[in-house]
């Protein structure tokens with residue numbers, strides 16, 4: 077049986093969400109996404125936020141694959157040698 081790999085994706089923008097979702101296709105990978113806000117910001121809709129026609133945010137549960145864990149926080153430090161991250165709230 078393959079060893080489980082725990083992946084932390086830092087930043088839940090377009091790139092982070094896509095990376096996290098893709099990684100859920102791997103049965104040997106557990107994915108956690110860390111983002112400071114609890115909602116996905118649709119940057120391409122920010123002009124609509126200014127115009128008052130759209131809030132430009134959606135719930136992460138609508139854009140994240142089911143297997144992705146969400147931690148609402150900021151990463152302050154990446155320790156590659158120890159394979160860990162330090163969160164602002166820590």
Ligand SMILES: Cc1cc2nc3c(=O)[nH]c(=O)nc-3n(C[C@H](O)[C@H](O)[C@H](O)COP(=O)(O)OP(=O)(O)OC[C@H]3O[C@@H](n4cnc5c(N)ncnc54)[C@H](O)[C@@H]3O)c2cc1C
Nearest residue numbers: 086087088089090091092110111112119120122149150151
């Ligand atoms: C006003 C505006 C309008 C735009 N309109 C268009 C458009 O119409 N079409 C188009 O193609 N592109 C548009 N863009 C560009 C597009 O938004 C970016 O190319 C795209 O957002 C980049 O995606 P990303 O995932 O790389 O980064 P981002 O979307 O910037 O996501 C980065 C994420 O990482 C998080 N983050 C940062 N630091 C940390 C940390 N230390 N710990 C945890 N999380 C962290 C941020 O909070 C954010 O959620 C627009 C950009 C802006 C600002």
